[in-house]
Amino acid sequence: MSARSALLLATLSLTACSAAETPTPERAATPAAAPAAAPATASAAAPAPASASAAASAAAPAPVPRDPNVDKLQSAAKVDSRAYDMVRSLVDEVGPRLAGSLGDKAAVAWALRTLKDKGLDNVRAEKVMVPHWERGPESGRIVAPYAHPLALTALGGSVGTPAKGLEGEIVMVESLDAMAAMDEAKVKGKIVFFSAPMTRTSDGSGYGKVAGVRHRGAVAAAKKGAIGVLLRSIGTDHDRLPHTGAMGYEKDVPKIPAAALSVPDAELLARLVGQGKPVRVSFSLGAKLLPDAESANVIGEVKGREKPDEIVLIGAHLDAWDLGQGAIDDGAGCAAVVEAARLVLGLGTRPRRTIRVVLFANEENGLRGAVAYAKDHAAELDKHQLALEIDLGSGRVHTTRFLVADTSRPVAERIASLVSPLGIQYDKGPARGGADLIPLHAAAVPIVDLHQDATKYFDVHHTANDTLDKVTKEDLDQVVGAVATVAWAAAEAPETFARVPEELRKR
Incomplete structure (x- = not known):
């Protein structure tokens, strides 16, 4: 990658902690596929449309039949999620884990052990050289x-x-x-x-x-x-x-x-x-900058039954700043995607495609993990069905958006209908993707955003106050349900998502 491209990636990652934080005002009503459950808390409610005309201009997706496996996943996320315990484990056993530090190495070991313990397939660490800065x-x-x-x-x-x-x-x-x-x-x-x-x-x-x-x-x-x-x-x-x-x-x-x-x-x-x-x-x-150090993207999979070479990526970043414990940024995200994969495994049937969990290295100060993933998997990026990243703590998901080709909009809207019982609205505006998805965005991979409530997130973001008590279990479980639903529905869909055309990516 050119120096200019690398600088662009770094700049984008630094100016938006999560690119899924800025939805446009153009929103549709909650999809009518099934009655939407009342939000458990006020934070679960999606923001109102910017205007009545904006809301009216966004047509709701057509109703679709419920998928029994989606119902099982959403129920399991509510009553049997172990995501909070996973955050606790990461915080208590590892804590701060800035790229290149001893905590970073411990986090990679923790992630490998955890993904294996949860039963994921093909668990491995893919080497990434990362910056090593000390405060x-x-x-x-x-x-x-x-x-x-x-x-x-x-x-x-x-x-x-x-x-x-x-x-x-x-x-x-x-x-x-x-x-x-x-x-x-x-x-x-x-x-x-x-x-x-x-x-x-x-x-x-x-x-x-x-x-x-x-x-x-x-x-x-x-x-x-x-x-x-x-x-x-x-x-x-x-x-x-x-x-x-x-x-x-x-x-x-x-x-x-x-x-x-x-x-x-x-x-x-x-x-x-x-x-x-x-x-x-x-x-x-x-402060001082030391020579680059070795870290890794940690990956595990739920192998697909029919099209194992086609991939739905669900990701979060494993590194965290050195001041706090990285509970909300991004321990909660790591737990959400890993737990979603575990719940899919618990269905007893595999989806058509592979669901791939990626815990990225070095999101906070370099995006080296994101760049390395795109480079290492360049030959299969055209087979990535859909990608999402969770990086906004345990805030409840209130809105979903997609960056997809027009021909793939129907399947995107079907997925939006399936998450609606969790109190999640559908927004017709394009997804932007989290920072670790920037290289995938450039490679025309379809992207989905699960917008989370950020009202209190930036009270503790990047501070010594980023500790376990800031994670709300019930809200995190709702995020797990949303991730599991999207991952399963995209991996099980009979259609294959088309690549995103350049004009839509620019927009």
């Missing part, structure tokens, strides 16, 4: 006009500061556009503070609107002569816990240290700057 000690403080300690954390991939730390006057900006418009003389030799807040939304769309600052802020500031960057954490909480996340540098642009402030500390800094007095900050980061 090191970190600290910060406001020096003037008043002394305050700062709760901060290095952005993933940041260079460290000099051993004695870095001190400078703050220049505050809200956006990358504001940074680009600023006079270089006002920035040179200073520490740039990006103050933009993230808006809480049920679909997570607020994240994509500000995450670009985290990824590109250091480059934009360095081009103007800044010596360092601080930003308000990309999160919706008011806890004094900063949110990390990957950032990037560019060739021929100085690499300057970059860190995120907890939201209360960022608001304090903004208030002080707003008083009009010079504000000075000092911070120290011990």
Whole structure:
């Protein structure tokens, strides 16, 4: 893959934690294949259409007969799901598992053991070389006009500061556009503070609107002569816990240290700057980049009975940031897809096609696992029937969308009808796919999004607060039911999904 392509993949992954977070307003009514069950909680209800006209323009799919195996899967997910126990096992036995770390190696071993224990076929680890970045000690403080300690954390991939730390006057900006418009003389030799807040939304769309600052802020500031960057954490909480996340540098642009402030500390800094007095900050980061390390994509399958070479991929990412335990990001996703496969095995009959579980390496800071999977399986990508990724914690699924050729829309709508009893609406807009599906999107593989409720997800996302207690078992079980239904229905469908034409992928 070219350097430009690799940079594009990394940029896309860093600016959208899950591409399935931003549904369009064009939604259909809940499919009429069967009466939709009332949501168990308020969060289960799908957001209302943006307007009555938008809803009316999206025709609901025609009713289809229920599949007894789908009914069994949805019932088993509700009463016999072991997904929560799987998250607990990953959190308790492994915990943090940033790419290249000892935790990453332990996670691969855990995944191999778990997939085998659940009875999946062809369980294996496919080697991936991943970046190895270590955080090191970190600290910060406001020096003037008043002394305050700062709760901060290095952005993933940041260079460290000099051993004695870095001190400078703050220049505050809200956006990358504001940074680009600023006079270089006002920035040179200073520490740039990006103050933009993230808006809480049920679909997570607020994240994509500000995450670009985290990824590109250091480059934009360095081009103007800044010596360092601080930003308000990309999160919706008011806890004094900063949110990390990957950032990037560019060739021929100085690499300057970059860190995120907890939201209360960022608001304090903004208030002080707003008083009009010079504000000075000092911070120290011990971050360093080490040589690439070996990791792996971990794969297991439910082998198809008639067309085993045709594949329905259900994925999540195995790595997690080092601050927390990776329970919601993405332990819950890993558990959902593995448990869905286990429930399919429990039916006692195999689907026509193979259901392949992929636990991707290095989603958080590089997408090396996604790139390696597409490369290693290039010869069979045209036989991937459908792909989905779960990467939004245990939030209930409220909407489903598909990126498929027009000729495959009927089978997509049939699948949408089958998940409707779980309180899931059908949206006619195109799916975007999670970050690990970006290379498959480029290869014309059909994609389905299961949009989850993100109302509270970004309170703990990429923080030390990403712990098991943030996972809600009942909501996670609903996600399992949705994944199992989609996987079974796509793998069992008599039709084969057509490849997605380029004009639809661009849209």
